Amino acid sequence: MNSLQLALRVLKVDRRTRTSAILTAVGVAVATGLVLLLATLPFATQNREQRALWQGENFYSHGSDGPVNLLFSSSKDYFDGKQIVRVDIAVAPGATPGSIQLPPGVPQLPGPGETVVSPALGRLLQASPAERLGDRFGKPVGALGEAGLRFPEQLVALTGHTPDAMPQRADKVAGFPSGKASADALLTLLSWVGIIVLLVPSLVLVASSARLTAARRERRLAAIRLAGAT
Structure with missing residues (x-):
């Protein structure tokens, strides 16, 4: 009988040892899951900001080194306490809509008096009187995809x-607006702090649990060996 078989037999017979092992495993699993969540959180928010980069909420360029194809303005609007990101555009004089590359999730370039809205805003437009909300944006002609x-x-x-x-x-x-969105520096710092706060107590818990159960385990294994097990 090898050490693994002996350990499994002890766990099967000794309820206290089995309970301690299960609780330790659950604690380690929960801590590991939380650490992984915190480690991936900055990258998840970075991907979210990447999808919304075209909305230009943090876009402050007032000129272009290349050809001017688009007049662009981003602002915030509000309706019943809900924030609406409003992106106003116009094809620049001398340019054509075909010269403007559409961001992911934007199906078409709206013409004057037209608007392309997110599905949630589309539902809100249908449920609200036009004079309260719909007249602000124009005629809906398309829906934005989740990629945008x-x-x-x-x-x-x-x-x-x-x-x-x-x-x-x-x-x-x-x-x-295009490029690569950057991760939030404050969120990254808080994630690392959270990882340390979770990881250190978890390691201490595992070490303490192993130390407390080691003596009992050794006594039982010794008793089994004295009984003739090899």
Whole structure:
């Protein structure tokens, strides 16, 4: 009989040892799951921000080194306490819609007086009087896909205008904001702090549990060997 078989027999017979082993395993599993969750959280939020990068909430460029194809403005609107991300665009004079690359999740470029909205905003438009909400954005002509939303229930409106109707603060750019979103520095720091806070007590718990049960386990294994087990 090898050591593994002896350990399994002890666990099968001794209820206290079995309970201690199960609780230790559950504690380690829960701590490991939480550590993995905290470790992946910054990357998950980074991917979420990457999907919403085209919305330009943190876009502050007021010029373009290349050709100007698009007039772009991003702002926030509110309805019944809900935040709506509003992206106003217009094809620049001399440019064509075909020269503008569409971001993932954006099915088409809305023309003047048209809007492409997220599914959640589309449902809200249908449930609300036009004079309260719908007239702000124009005629819905399409729906944004999940690849272009920070989360499925995000309220976003991509509204088309003529160049003259765009806000004065509109950016003159070659296309929609693009690039690579960066992870939130504060969230990354908090994640590492959380990992340390969880990992250190878990290691102490495992070490203490092993030390407390080691003596009892050795006594029982010795008794089994004295009884003739090899």
